[in-house]
Amino acid sequence: MSDRSEAELIRALTRAADAAPEPVGDLLGTIDRRRRRRTRRRVQSALAVAGVVAVICGGTAVARGVFSNRGGEGQILAKTTATADASARPTGAEEPGKIAVRPAAEVWPAAVTKIPAKAADGWKYRPITGLSATELLLTAESSFEKAGRLEVYDTATRKSTVLADMPAPEGVKGYYAQDVEVGAEYIAWWGETPNNSDKWADFWVVPRTGGTAKRVGEVTGDLSRVERIGVAADSVVWSVIDGGIYRMPLTGGSPEKIEGTDGLHLMSWPWAADVAQEAGEDWEKNQTKVVNVEEGIIGNVDAPDGVQGLRCGEVWCYGKEKEAVMVQGTGGLERKTLPGLSSMGGERPLAREFGFFGVSGVVGRDAQGEEIEDAQVPLGVVYDPETGTMAGIGKRDRSGGGSYGTGTSSSPTSIVYWDEDERQVEECKMVDAESVPRPSGAPAPTGKTRSCTTTQKGGGKELTVVNLLAVP
Template sequence: MTYDRSEAELARTLTGAADAAPPPVGDLLAAVQRRRGRRTRRRVQSALAVAGVVAVIGGGTAVARGFFSSGGGEGQTLSAATATATATATATASAGPTEAAEPRRVAIRPAAEVWPAAVTKIPVKAADGWRYRPVTGLSATELLLVAESSFEKAGRLEVYDTAAGTSTVLADMPTPEGVKGYFVQDVEAGAEYVAWWGETPNNSDKWADFWVVPRAGGTAKQVGQVTGDLSEVERIGVTADSVVWSAAGGGIYRMPLAGGSPEKIAGTDGLHLMSWPWATDVAKEGGGEAEQKNQTKVVNLETGQAAEVNVPAGVQGLRCGPVWCFGKEKDQENDASVVQRVDGSDRKSPPDLSLWGGERSLARGFGFFQISGVVGRDARGEEIEDAQAPLAAVYDPATGTAAGIGRRDPSGGGSYGTGTSSSPTSILYWDEGQRQVEKCRKVDATSVPHPPGEPVPTGKVTSCTTTTEGGGKELTVVNLLAVPPTE
């Protein structure tokens, strides 16, 4: 749930996403003989580099926008545009012969069928027109929401009762006096308090502050401020007497709710907060090599106990909670997923589920995966997609149950969002009324960028632009706190 920090930091985020992304359109044109051979992977290049995202999927290069993307500004929350150019049958090479595969269906049912009690509808906006941004579940029937007066400008916290269909204001989220360019960042729900932090992301100041309000509601209180490296907040948590957070460079700190100086929690060098009291030895963010790094320990900061992660050979990007881990197999074109317990037991590779970056873990030990939708190839080597397949899935590792998230457009596009809490969220959501519309036109191949040193394409290509239209009335929400316990 992170707002814009700075252009430099945003550039680092996009660079990290690019490190993990497939080749751009230019490479596709230069190797047109592959045509749409890996179209789906390009399509689902959702840059899940920021917390609380809406992944917008479509066309040849997908764009994912953070719900609290990385700073303040105006714009459409549930919108993105993608463009791709696909070569037609011209003077360039055509697809080689490929053995056709028998098409099948993705065997993952929608969440509304798997966990009907966990799926509900909420309005996109409050009665006064402020737009809601889901954060996480507070109970099986209560959702924590941020109401924004304008894009990424948080103004208040509300609790939406899905049983009654009503919303209650929890607290206003004030701007500190005398602070310009202030934006609220991550929100975290604790047992007794709800906490959040803010910063001035569009200037060079290294400064942040922390706020709390009783979970029952009331007046928000500024706990304190930090500067320097301590202001590079990664995740936050809140206990009965302190705000806790991890810094981007490692180390976990606390500050008393009554006010006072921050102090480092002993023994937390190199650790990163996951969800209080749990910490890990891998950072929250990171693309490229950092994303492929395996987690090796899970630490309970209350007891000091550390569990070593049994990392199997051939696995990368393994991320673990207190019980379950999620990663992927190395050197697998389809990003085959790996699920296991921290000690390495109960290892499995669920079909049709892939990890392509972003948050792997959700609340209550659930995993979060992408679904490519590819079910085979035709005689020309073209990918065949299941147009009814969900875009993503929540996976219950205890039972092996997968529940589909989001609705795929006929073109293969679509969008979904994850709740914007600091800890792994219990909320996923999407706009059923939203559609991606693709418009195509013929253009000269010479007008499309191509890799340096490669021959200039000739003939005509089809240039397509995908835009998001419709929706904006209600969100379909999956609240994992309403899923019956299985372990």
């Protein structure tokens, strides 16, 4: 996996900031979540050292779900940082395009529950996905992003059961388990050494009923640039960043490329697409195919004019149309727009092809022109394409900020979660403008500029979890 220079990183951030929709800016929305893992961790560390998010020049920074891979650096939950006091009274009219969304707990009460944030031994839980309407698959982390075991939490009995340990391979330093995937018979995951330059990855499986994890094998070079994984009855499968799908027998052996998968990217085995599913430099490119790799069935996607970033599952597609989200069937039927929501080039569909979008809490501006956030507006919206139902997720604190996370499964997760007791405390000060990162070759600014840091406080006891497998 090739690294980029710090100058290129700054340019990527600048491009993302320029492309972000107003008033919700996504400074990281066009940075690939997996394509440049070490680069992303540098972004993560720069913006979020010790739980602090920096906002320069009073702008709004939004980082939604882009820090999912494990490497021991950065934040657990995505951060939304407000820049104005939500209690201030607006001086102008309400921002256009606002939508009213009820909380998920009101819309789908059976799907929302609270779980402990930590196991009995103090290891922190990170949700992966739902196994059923009442069973949640979790990793337990001994330290930040260091997954050490799989557990199943039963929301009916309020009890957790250890499914398997997640060991590191012998003799491998700096190893971190990455995304987990649930199959019909097995649960699989892959790992890498993300903080060094090795082009290397390995794969593990454990029976879905639990037991001792088995290391299937390892890959090097371009085959180690894992994008997503799947697990079939007899093999682990994965797609690589540049496209192409490979398999390795569960009994071990050499990897082989699956015939006819050039340029394809896994969505959820056996389904694949002809564009990467993650946010990246080419996120505006529209998907044109939905492919069943096992059966060799190819379905064409009807991409309407003016839509960007069209991403489809087996049945439904989502894209960006002007300042709204567009949803349609893969064949172009049942097309509609969802004004007031933003895909920001970063949010991927959830399980059951539910959509997941950002929503602005801005209701006006104060006398200084700063945005005013409504603390009652959710941080994000989950959308059911079958019924047209929308449900709000996350909780803004009084400043309008907040955080949420999505499950770390490789295929679309059924889980969105947040910590309702967490709050953000913002402090601002004037700093030398020349200390602010700038694109390579740009002239050094002079004078002072406003720099704000938002520190995470509180929380850590319970997580509020929405499990879409429990939605009627």
